[in-house]
Amino acid sequence: MTVLLVEDDRLLTETLVGALELEGHRVRHLADGVEACAALDAPDHGHALILLDLNLPGCSGLEVLETLRRHDNDTPVLILTARGAVEDRVRGLDLGADDYLAKPFALDELEARIRALLRRRERHQVLQVGSLRFDGLAQRFSLADAPLSLPPREQRLLACLMHHAGEPVDKARLAEEAFQGEPMGDNAIEVYVHRLRKRLGDDGVALRTVRGIGYLLEAT
Amino acid sequence: MTVLLVEDDRLLTETLVGALELEGHRVRHLADGVEACAALDAPDHGHALILLDLNLPGCSGLEVLETLRRHDNDTPVLILTARGAVEDRVRGLDLGADDYLAKPFALDELEARIRALLRRRERHQVLQVGSLRFDGLAQRFSLADAPLSLPPREQRLLACLMHHAGEPVDKARLAEEAFQGEPMGDNAIEVYVHRLRKRLGDDGVALRTVRGIGYLLEAT
DNA sequence: AGGACGCTGACGGCTAGCTTACAATTCTGT
DNA sequence: ACAGAATTGTAAGCTAGCCGTCAGCGTCCT
Numbered sequence: 001m002t003v004l005l006v007e008d009d010r011l012l013t014e015t016l017v018g019a020l021e022l023e024g025h026r027v028r029h030l031a032d033g034v035e036a037c038a039a040l041d042a043p044d045h046g047h048a049l050i051l052l053d054l055n056l057p058g059c060s061g062l063e064v065l066e067t068l069r070r071h072d073n074d075t076p077v078l079i080l081t082a083r084g085a086v087e088d089r090v091r092g093l094d095l096g097a098d099d100y101l102a103k104p105f106a107l108d109e110l111e112a113r114i115r116a117l118l119r120r121r122e123r124h125q126v127l128q129v130g131s132l133r134f135d136g137l138a139q140r141f142s143l144a145d146a147p148l149s150l151p152p153r154e155q156r157l158l159a160c161l162m163h164h165a166g167e168p169v170d171k172a173r174l175a176e177e178a179f180q181g182e183p184m185g186d187n188a189i190e191v192y193v194h195r196l197r198k199r200l201g202d203d204g205v206a207l208r209t210v211r212g213i214g215y216l217l218e219a220t
Numbered sequence: 221m222t223v224l225l226v227e228d229d230r231l232l233t234e235t236l237v238g239a240l241e242l243e244g245h246r247v248r249h250l251a252d253g254v255e256a257c258a259a260l261d262a263p264d265h266g267h268a269l270i271l272l273d274l275n276l277p278g279c280s281g282l283e284v285l286e287t288l289r290r291h292d293n294d295t296p297v298l299i300l301t302a303r304g305a306v307e308d309r310v311r312g313l314d315l316g317a318d319d320y321l322a323k324p325f326a327l328d329e330l331e332a333r334i335r336a337l338l339r340r341r342e343r344h345q346v347l348q349v350g351s352l353r354f355d356g357l358a359q360r361f362s363l364a365d366a367p368l369s370l371p372p373r374e375q376r377l378l379a380c381l382m383h384h385a386g387e388p389v390d391k392a393r394l395a396e397e398a399f400q401g402e403p404m405g406d407n408a409i410e411v412y413v414h415r416l417r418k419r420l421g422d423d424g425v426a427l428r429t430v431r432g433i434g435y436l437l438e439a440t
Numbered sequence: 441a442g443g444a445c446g447c448t449g450a451c452g453g454c455t456a457g458c459t460t461a462c463a464a465t466t467c468t469g470t
Numbered sequence: 471a472c473a474g475a476a477t478t479g480t481a482a483g484c485t486a487g488c489c490g491t492c493a494g495c496g497t498c499c500t
Contacts, residue, residue, distance in 0.1 A: 185480050212372035
């Protein structure tokens with residue numbers, strides 16, 4: 001899962017992207033409020049955390065946040081705001097932001113808050129479908145109580161399917177959530193699904209294809 | 221199912237009622253907050269959707285909404301509010317409204333939101349006719365407790381028929397709702413109905429034809 | 441009877457999805 | 471740094487089964 005950074009200051013953006021990637025996060029960046037609203041329009045957009053500047057071109061960060069919460073999306077949001085803009089901060093928290101940080105801030109401080117938010121989130125993330133389990137904290141899978149090691153892309157794909165276990169997920173969505181817009185061949189998803197199926201075998205969990213719709217993970 | 225419109229502006233009301241009925245909705249209208257509270261007092265008031273103006277005589281729309289949710293009623297609510305009344309809007313969403321629209325708005329926009337809300341609702345609904353069930357979330361059918369896998373067009377056709385179970389649906393409507401204006405032979409619906417009948421067999425549900433009118437799905 | 445409407449089975453084009461193979465890239469251990 | 475292994479992206483062929491159409495037949499109404 002990636003971190004979404006919504007920030008228009010170019011210098012700060014570069015600093016943050018660098019620092020976050022060094023910490024091992026994958027980062028997606030948007031500089032415009034309208035763009036951000038659009039990107040967050042899908043019910044599940046595949047971000048683990050959103051860093052949100054309130055002072056944006058296009059539409060304000062508060063509107064972005066409002067849009068997000070209106071979609072019943074509870075992705076943790078950390079607000080970045082100018083020191084002294086108390087009012088905005090308060091409104092942000094009212095709208096369901098999870099934390100805030102006043103600029104300028106120390107990078108260490110930011111990283112600590114991010115870790116805290118992600119930990120809080122992931123602790124809830126032990127998913128199970130049939131005999132397949134996913135430990136969100138350790139980012140590891142096990143199948144029939146045996147650890148299952150997967151290459152990164154297959155991990156992300158499977159995690160995404162587990163998140164939506166029991167309901168079909170269409171390919172476009174899988175591509176977006178698991179591979180975050182990285183360019184890819186038109187049958188890449190199919191190939192990965194094929195590889196995943198080989199690994200999963202027939203051990204109490206099935207990756208069914210729903211023709212014309214997408215794929216669906218379910219217990220057997 | 222009907223749409224309930226709670227709105228005191230007479231002109232707007234007339235426009236909306238006209239537009240909604242043109243879209244095929246049955247509309248009930250109340251102009252007063254107190255009346256609305258009373259009407260929504262029953263746990264199931266039989267409305268599919270509520271369009272709620274916040275600025276009402278009697279008692280405010282927010283109170284209506286609060287009443288509604290206090291009764292554990294999760295009917296989708298779309299708030300209509302004056303542009304700029306951000307605070308009310310936010311409170312509305314907090315109280316469990318599903319969406320809002322700032323006046324003045326384009327009718328197209330309203331209709332799009334309504335469709336979205338109703339669709340979202342349907343997606344989480346489980347329909348049942350005789351021994352035939354449709355799980356809206358998983359987009360899957362089961363017949364006599366056995367999973368029934370259908371090709372996409374047949375799925376859409378059957379879903380549409382189940383949605384109007386017990387009442388006849390004419391072919392033009394089926395074509396429109398299930399196939400969304402895609403071009404098709406004049407015989408296509410009949411062929412699909414035929415294929416569906418073969419799959420459904422005689423397992424407690426029948427797809428009767430009402431000559432000159434259309435088709436009708438019912439339990440046997 | 442005659443016509444309109446609906447039913448049914450069959451056929452062929454076509455597309456979505458599956459599978460395999462292979463080259464490019466990245467990872468890993470020495 | 472190097473070789474070998476694993477992962478990744480792409481292409482190509484294959485298949486099942488969906489989709490649309492048609493022609494022929496049955497059924498209902500007047």
